[in-house]
Amino acid sequence: MRKDLGSLPAGFPMPVLMVGTYGEDGKVNVMNVAWGGICGMDKIALNLAPDRKTLANIKARKAFTVALADVAHIKEADFFGIASGNKMPDKFERSGLHAVKSPNVDAPIIEEFPLTMECRLEEIRECFGEMRVVGTIVNVSADEGVLDEKGKVDASKLNAVMFDQFRNGYYSVGEKVAQAWNAGAGLMKD
Numbered sequence: 001m002r003k004d005l006g007s008l009p010a011g012f013p014m015p016v017l018m019v020g021t022y023g024e025d026g027k028v029n030v031m032n033v034a035w036g037g038i039c040g041m042d043k044i045a046l047n048l049a050p051d052r053k054t055l056a057n058i059k060a061r062k063a064f065t066v067a068l069a070d071v072a073h074i075k076e077a078d079f080f081g082i083a084s085g086n087k088m089p090d091k092f093e094r095s096g097l098h099a100v101k102s103p104n105v106d107a108p109i110i111e112e113f114p115l116t117m118e119c120r121l122e123e124i125r126e127c128f129g130e131m132r133v134v135g136t137i138v139n140v141s142a143d144e145g146v147l148d149e150k151g152k153v154d155a156s157k158l159n160a161v162m163f164d165q166f167r168n169g170y171y172s173v174g175e176k177v178a179q180a181w182n183a184g185a186g187l188m189k190d
Helices: 053-059 071-082 091-096
Strands: 017-022 028-033 037-042 043-048 063-068 098-099 108-110 115-127 128-142 161-164 169-172
Touching: 017 037, 017 053, 017 108, 028 043, 028 053, 028 091, 028 108, 043 115, 053 063, 053 115, 053 128, 063 108, 063 128, 071 091, 071 128, 071 161, 071 169, 108 115
Parallel strands: none
Antiparallel strands: 017 028, 017 063, 037 043, 043 128, 063 115, 098 108, 115 128, 161 169
């Protein structure tokens, strides 16, 4: 038996994205974004409220980074979602994390997050009261500790965190359950 739950954001899992930008003063700002994801081979889309400092920074610098939050830094990742850069000028400093300038875009790479997409702004459009930010991923940098012997990202080493919108929880991801484009191949046969 099924039960109707009404209209709600029922996508699961949702990646926990750490969006890094520089402010007008050159200070690092990081925002926890749940409403975003890959939207093309080299594109990422984020939905941000119009009043966010991160949005103003992206408009000014035409660049941003997107890191995947991991289990080891969940406290800091959550903090970046509950603290506002508009109200807390030392937000990044309070986290205790460290940043370096991306060599590819005018945005910071947070050293502790193991995987970062370096993005150039392509467009910003108003969409249902939110601002849709689309960026081109110009480079992905990864800590060597999350790579396999072939130099590819190993999801089990990444320890990425997902957001559960049903009960507002964070969950770790890592166990591989099947090989993509292979698990269903047997159903292709007549």
